[in-house]
Amino acid sequence: MVAPPDNAPPDNDVLWARSVHYSHSGSPGLIGVSVGVRQGEVLALTGPRGSGKTTLLRCLSGHLVPEQGEIWFNSVPVHTMGALARERLRRDRFGWIGPDPQLLPELKVWENAALPLLISGASHRSAKAAACEWLDRLDIGAFARKRPGALTRAESQRVALARALVKEPAVVFADEPTAPLHRAERALLLRTLTTAARSHGITVLLATHEEEGAAVADRRVELLDGRPAAAAVSGATAVNGAGGPSDETPEGQAACSLSA
Numbered sequence: 001m002v003a004p005p006d007n008a009p010p011d012n013d014v015l016w017a018r019s020v021h022y023s024h025s026g027s028p029g030l031i032g033v034s035v036g037v038r039q040g041e042v043l044a045l046t047g048p049r050g051s052g053k054t055t056l057l058r059c060l061s062g063h064l065v066p067e068q069g070e071i072w073f074n075s076v077p078v079h080t081m082g083a084l085a086r087e088r089l090r091r092d093r094f095g096w097i098g099p100d101p102q103l104l105p106e107l108k109v110w111e112n113a114a115l116p117l118l119i120s121g122a123s124h125r126s127a128k129a130a131a132c133e134w135l136d137r138l139d140i141g142a143f144a145r146k147r148p149g150a151l152t153r154a155e156s157q158r159v160a161l162a163r164a165l166v167k168e169p170a171v172v173f174a175d176e177p178t179a180p181l182h183r184a185e186r187a188l189l190l191r192t193l194t195t196a197a198r199s200h201g202i203t204v205l206l207a208t209h210e211e212e213g214a215a216v217a218d219r220r221v222e223l224l225d226g227r228p229a230a231a232a233v234s235g236a237t238a239v240n241g242a243g244g245p246s247d248e249t250p251e252g253q254a255a256c257s258l259s260a
């Protein structure tokens with residue numbers, strides 16, 4: 001049997017990044033960040049505003065190409081992919097929800113939720129069925145035929161969540177999805193997101209600067225000024241056994257750690 005190369009990512013990390021550097025027009029956004037995420041894990045990326053959470057999500061999801069470092073998805077290198085291949089990867093395997101629902105006002109709620117399927121060429125009937133199923137699961141099925149203008153902010157954000165989940169992606173990237181919501185709504189959206197993801201084996205990367213966001217995660221990693229601040233396993237909620245995700249990378253680092 002041929003041994004894997006020393007620099008190969010661990011088999012059981014759905015996403016794996018090593019020594020990622022990214023700068024925005026010369027000002028550093030990420031400075032040598034490494035992270036591994038297990039399949040089905042809910043990982044919170046925490047840190048104050050401007051610490052690099054969004055930049056890391058955008059690198060991991062293939063929106064941005066790191067200037068240095070590696071990004072792997074299911075053992076496939078993302079950092080060497082061309083723009084079209086990254087776009088296809090995002091469309092086919094990833095979902096995204098940000099702080100703003102960004103619903104199209106002229107479409108009905110179910111059409112907004114079904115958009116990723118419709119764009120991928122799914123039939124109208126199957127896209128509608130899948131979208132309505134997700135809207136029902138997220139307790140907003142009653143709004144399916146309404147326009148986004150008739151919805152509250154919290155309801156709109158649930159539609160955005162349905163849109164992120166409708167293709168049952170491998171990974172959902174959630175960038176401060178509760179930012180526009182009140183406290184009770186925030187807790188509900190986070191619970192909805194994590195319950196839906198766990199029941200479908202979907203990995204979630206949740207960028208948040210709120211403690212309640214980090215509390216629903218299996219594990220959190222913290223950024224500060226674009227660098228890793230700390231890594232922590234949150235209590236007893238680790239999904240992959242008592243110690244949580246803990247495989248060793250070839251360098252002997254814990255695969256779940258965030259390190260420079």
Ligand SMILES: Nc1ncnc2c1ncn2[C@@H]1O[C@H](COP(=O)(O)OP(=O)(O)OP(=O)(O)O)[C@@H](O)[C@H]1O
Pocket residue numbers: 024025027028029047048049050051052053054055056207209
């Ligand atoms: N498009 C951009 N152009 C220039 N600088 C940027 C850009 N996007 C982010 N930055 C800078 O990069 C750093 C990291 O920003 P990033 O948005 O990734 O942090 P964040 O932790 O997600 O913050 P927030 O919680 O405010 O979204 C910050 O200093 C920010 O000002």
